[in-house]
Amino acid sequence: MSKNSLLNDLNPQQRDAVLHTKGPLLILAGAGSGKTKVITYRFAHLASAQKVSPASILAMTFTNKAAGEMRSRIETLMNRSLKGLWIGTFHALSNRILRKEIDRLGFHRDFVIYDDDDSNSLVRSILKEFKMHEAIYKGIASRISSMKAALIGPNEFLNNETSLDFDEKFARVYVRYQDELKKNNALDFDDLIMDTVRLFEEHPAVLKKYNKEISHIMVDEFQDTNTAQYRLSRLLAGEHQNLCVVGDDDQSIYRFRGADVRNIMSFEKDFPSARVIKLEQNYRSTQVILDAAGGVISQNPVRKLKKLWTEKNEGEKLYYCVANSENDEARYIAKSIRELYLKGKYSYSDFAVLYRMNLQARALEEALRVYGMPYRIIGGISFYHRREVKDIISYLKVINNPKDSVSLKRIINCPPRGIGDTTTARIENEAKKKNKSFFDAMKSLSSSSDSAALKEKISDFIEIIDELTAKRGMAPPQLIQLVLEKTGYIKWVEKERIENITEIIRMAEGMNLQELIDAASLFSGADERVDSNCITLMTLHSAKGLEFPVVFIAGVENGLLPHFHAMQNPEELHEERRLFYVGITRAKDILILSSAKKRRLYSSIQELEPSSFLSEIPSGCYFYTGMMPIPMVESVPRITPKRLRTVDFSPPSIFLPGVRVKHPKWGIGVVRDSYGETDDVKVMVNFSTVGVKRLSLKFANLERL
DNA sequence: AAACTAAAGCTTTTT
DNA sequence: GCTTTAGTTT
Numbered sequence: 106m107s108k109n110s111l112l113n114d115l116n117p118q119q120r121d122a123v124l125h126t127k128g129p130l131l132i133l134a135g136a137g138s139g140k141t142k143v144i145t146y147r148f149a150h151l152a153s154a155q156k157v158s159p160a161s162i163l164a165m166t167f168t169n170k171a172a173g174e175m176r177s178r179i180e181t182l183m184n185r186s187l188k189g190l191w192i193g194t195f196h197a198l199s200n201r202i203l204r205k206e207i208d209r210l211g212f213h214r215d216f217v218i219y220d221d222d223d224s225n226s227l228v229r230s231i232l233k234e235f236k237m238h239e240a241i242y243k244g245i246a247s248r249i250s251s252m253k254a255a256l257i258g259p260n261e262f263l264n265n266e267t268s269l270d271f272d273e274k275f276a277r278v279y280v281r282y283q284d285e286l287k288k289n290n291a292l293d294f295d296d297l298i299m300d301t302v303r304l305f306e307e308h309p310a311v312l313k314k315y316n317k318e319i320s321h322i323m324v325d326e327f328q329d330t331n332t333a334q335y336r337l338s339r340l341l342a343g344e345h346q347n348l349c350v351v352g353d354d355d356q357s358i359y360r361f362r363g364a365d366v367r368n369i370m371s372f373e374k375d376f377p378s379a380r381v382i383k384l385e386q387n388y389r390s391t392q393v394i395l396d397a398a399g400g401v402i403s404q405n406p407v408r409k410l411k412k413l414w415t416e417k418n419e420g421e422k423l424y425y426c427v428a429n430s431e432n433d434e435a436r437y438i439a440k441s442i443r444e445l446y447l448k449g450k451y452s453y454s455d456f457a458v459l460y461r462m463n464l465q466a467r468a469l470e471e472a473l474r475v476y477g478m479p480y481r482i483i484g485g486i487s488f489y490h491r492r493e494v495k496d497i498i499s500y501l502k503v504i505n506n507p508k509d510s511v512s513l514k515r516i517i518n519c520p521p522r523g524i525g526d527t528t529t530a531r532i533e534n535e536a537k538k539k540n541k542s543f544f545d546a547m548k549s550l551s552s553s554s555d556s557a558a559l560k561e562k563i564s565d566f567i568e569i570i571d572e573l574t575a576k577r578g579m580a581p582p583q584l585i586q587l588v589l590e591k592t593g594y595i596k597w598v599e600k601e602r603i604e605n606i607t608e609i610i611r612m613a614e615g616m617n618l619q620e621l622i623d624a625a626s627l628f629s630g631a632d633e634r635v636d637s638n639c640i641t642l643m644t645l646h647s648a649k650g651l652e653f654p655v656v657f658i659a660g661v662e663n664g665l666l667p668h669f670h671a672m673q674n675p676e677e678l679h680e681e682r683r684l685f686y687v688g689i690t691r692a693k694d695i696l697i698l699s700s701a702k703k704r705r706l707y708s709s710i711q712e713l714e715p716s717s718f719l720s721e722i723p724s725g726c727y728f729y730t731g732m733m734p735i736p737m738v739e740s741v742p743r744i745t746p747k748r749l750r751t752v753d754f755s756p757p758s759i760f761l762p763g764v765r766v767k768h769p770k771w772g773i774g775v776v777r778d779s780y781g782e783t784d785d786v787k788v789m790v791n792f793s794t795v796g797v798k799r800l801s802l803k804f805a806n807l808e809r810l
Numbered sequence: 811a812a813a814c815t816a817a818a819g820c821t822t823t824t825t
Numbered sequence: 826g827c828t829t830t831a832g833t834t835t
Contacts, residue, residue: 168824196825220825239831243819294825329824362823462821484823521812528811646822668821684822707820708826814834820827 111146111153111182115139122349122382123147126155126321129342129376130349131369135413136398136690137389137652140351144323145178147349151321152183159183161318163191163341165198165334166325171650172197175325191319195334196294199301202315203292209308210300212290219286219293221246231281237274249279253295254331254363256302259283298333305340316343327352327372331363339375346376354409355402358646358684360677369409387413389652389693391420397696397726398689404721405679423727424697427715431465431660434701435472438657441697442640443476445655447791449774452765452810453479457641457653459688461666464706465659466642473640474608483643493598493605498621500588501581504573505618507544514543520597523562531559544570581613581621645688656692658685662700662713685718698727765810766790771798773810 112120119139122132123146134140148164151157166172176192191198204214219227228249229242252262259280265271286292292300305312324330324338327350342348350372357366373379387395395413402408428434442456458469466482473480499515507513518524536546551564569591576587589595589606598606613621641653645666660666667681689696700715764776774792790798790807800807 194825200825218825297825359823361821464820518811523811644822665821670821680822705826812835814832816830816832818828818830 111149115143115146116386118382118384118386119143119146122384123150125349125380125382126151126157127347129346129372129379131327131372131376131379131381132349132351132384133369133381133409133411134351134353134384135387135411136353136356136687137387138384138413139386139388140325140353140384141175141178143384144325144351145175145182147323148179149182157320159187159190161191161320162323163198163319163321164323164325165193165195165338167194167329169194169197171325195330195337196297199297199337202301203297203304206304206308206311207300209311210304212287212292212300215290217289217291218297219291221294223291224249224282224293227285228278228282231278231285235278235281237278245275245278248275249282250293250295251363252279253293253299254333256299256333256336258299258303295333298331298337302333302336302340305337312340312343315341316345320345321347322349324348324350325352328354328357328366328369329359329364330368331365332368335365335368346378348376353411355405355411355683356649356687358649358680358687360680370407383409383411385411385413387415390415390690391417391694393420393422393726394689394692394696397423397722398686400723400726401682401689401718401721402686405682407679421695423722424695425661425719425727426697426699428699428701429703431468431701431704432472434659434699435468436475437699438469438659438697439472439476439478441657442473442478442655445695446478447775449765449772449791451654453638453640455654456657457643457648457651457655457691458657458659459643459645459648459691460659461645461668461684462660463644465665469642469659473642478640479638480640480642481637483641483647493603494609496594497585497588497606497609500573500592500594501584501618501621503544503570504577504584504588507542507570507574516592517566520593522566524566528559528562532563577618581616581618582610584618585610585613645684648691649687652691652693654693655695655697656688657697657699658688659699660701660704661685661698661716661719662704663716664706664711664713665704666716666718682718682721685716767808767810768792768800769806774798 112123115123116139119142122130122143126147132140132143134143144164148159148162151162152159164172164175166175172193176187176190179192180187193201200218203212203216207214207216225242225246228246229239232239232242232245252258257265259276259282262276262279286296305315319341322338322342324334329352330338338348338350350369352369354366354369357364357369360366373381390398392415395415399413426434426437428437438458442453445451445456446453460466460469463484470480470482496516496519499513503513503516514529517529532543532546532550535541535550536543539546539549541549547563547567551560551567573584573588573591576584579587585606595603595606645658658666663672666685667678671677671681698719701713703710703712705711765773766776767773768790771790771792774790776790790800792798
């Protein structure tokens with residue numbers, strides 16, 4: 106891409122930011138203002154126009170996903186591969202430096218990294234040894250984590266011994282924890298940052314080396330940096346001070362894990378020569394949504410003023426609905442999604458339902474399932490992650506492929522058949538020794554083992570699996586039934602979980618084994634499938650950085666949003682407001698807020714009042730619509746996944762109710778009904794442009810979407 | 811190794 | 826109130 110066309114793509118402020126290449130730069134990037142675009146273009150500009158080697162530009166973010174996205178967008182822009190450059194997460198880049206230099210800190214270069222589970226169990230074992238209450242290990246671990254985030258190592262903590270709130274017991278654990286890490290040649294996540302800072306501060310020559318190698322620094326999501334990460338960025342910027350930080354103080358929502366908005370506030374103090382550029386043009390939302398967002402966030406007293414604007418039109422007003430209970434709220438949301446979906450303009454993946462707490466997902470999930478609409482839950486435990494569902498799927502996976510040892514190990518003692526940790530370890534051993542799969546190791550042990558009891562237990566299990574494997578050609582619903590009976594699972598599993606199993610059987614109808622397994626795997630959370638056409642359910646926190654045409658925010662109540670725990674402390678209340686702001690600014694076209702009068706929370710049913718944040722939305726921005734803001738149209742045939750997949754009812758057409766279609770003249774619509782003989786199928790289609798039309802398939806020239 | 815009992819915790823989350 | 830998990834018993 107030529108230099109000019111690169112710059113022509115940008116608005117004046119974005120261009121300023123890209124062209125400012127020398128010295129400290131603070132980019133205050135409002136929501137939806139093209140922040141990533143600026144970073145990637147700035148990288149490309151530095152490299153092409155400024156002749157800076159891509160190898161001397163360092164770009165840091167928080168998540169692997171964000172880093173990967175940044176990298177691939179720059180690669181596309183520059184049309185070249187950027188492998189091995191300084192683009193990555195704080196942790197990954199620190200790790201890279203430490204792998205080379207850590208011997209100066211007395212560690213070996215092949216140190217191991219402890220994840221949260223590892224550090225938790227280390228803390229636990231220390232507490233046990235100290236005869237302290239073990240159950241608080243999580244609290245201690247997170248306290249250690251925030252100490253390190255603030256660059257207070259055990260030594261610094263001990264130096265503070267005279268302070269009044271010095272916690273001697275905690276200090277002992279902290280010191281010991283750090284000693285143990287060293288003994289194990291291990292670093293936890295926070296150490297990766299803290300020790301890199303320590304390395305640079307204690308060994309100026311090392312820092313100098315990196316300062317020479319890296320001439321430009323860019324930090325994304327700067328409002329989420331903690332003290333250690335900010336210090337690291339400053340150290341890396343060295344004397345050249347070519348430090349560009351990008352962030353939005355209004356979207357700082359990770360205080361609880363050490364993020365410090367003050368970093369963004371004090372950047373100008375720390376770098377008096379810093380240029381500050383505000384990106385205020387929003388490319389995402391309608392004016393009404395921006396007005397609502399602006400009204401809310403303006404109530405926060407300490408912030409960098411930004412006034413978002415858009416060239417888009419006013420747009421549709423917000424809706425706000427009060428339901429009686431969380432279940433009513435969920436039904437209302439499901440119903441609204443169906444109405445909007447059936448109008449044909451939006452596909453399922455255009456919808457997101459956001460909430461403050463993961464537990465809210467339950468009611469929503471239930472309602473969506475009843476309405477037969479596909480959804481995915483980010484973060485929480487979704488249907489396919491339920492224990493019993495995973496168990497059954499694991500059986501199917503083993504039947505389909507006995508080499509799948511992960512699934513095999515999951516079900517080997519489920520229901521219990523006397524094969525516990527000891528036996529499993531033994532099979533594992535055998536498998537390693539003979540270089541066999543887990544299943545083959547079981548087979549050979551069952552014939553050669555010295556223990557008769559062990560032999561019998563294992564061969565019984567093998568027999569069940571073999572028997573089931575022989576029947577793998579069966580239709581999945583019957584196959585699942587067979588699994589449930591032959592394994593005794595149905596007798597063993599708790600009653601309330603059976604409901605979910607019936608649900609898998611129901612969903613399995615009309616699919617073959619491979620399809621079912623794939624469907625279940627596709628839903629397995631973390632690896633996000635963009636192409637899966639699903640409604641997205643997630644917390645407000647996980648929604649940061651994303652956008653959806655239609656956004657619901659559920660549970661807009663005092664106690665949930667703002668959360669109980671945050672209502673006392675003004676700082677935390679402000680963060681809750683920012684969280685709401687983040688939620689509002691995710692929406693492109695339509696934003697629907699809802700709350701429930703009563704809600705089951707933990708032990709009891711709570712009566713909650715609408716969030717006080719609601720009154721901060723300018724009253725002209727939304728409809729208060731009581732119970733049912735979106736009028737119900739005539740009753741619609743219930744679209745269940747089963748019905749969508751079943752082929753055995755006439756007409757044998759792919760244009761079944763719920764299917765989205767495209768008509769050459771009327772555009773996109775949704776099939777509401779289909780009937781008639783094979784050679785003369787009639788369909789009723791609801792088009793977003795012209796409403797419901799009755800068409801003959803033979804002539805209509807419909808395209809399935 | 812499994813079944814039982816007791817007890818804690820329960821906001822948000824990435825590395 | 827319910828789920829998860831740790832510890833104890835059989």
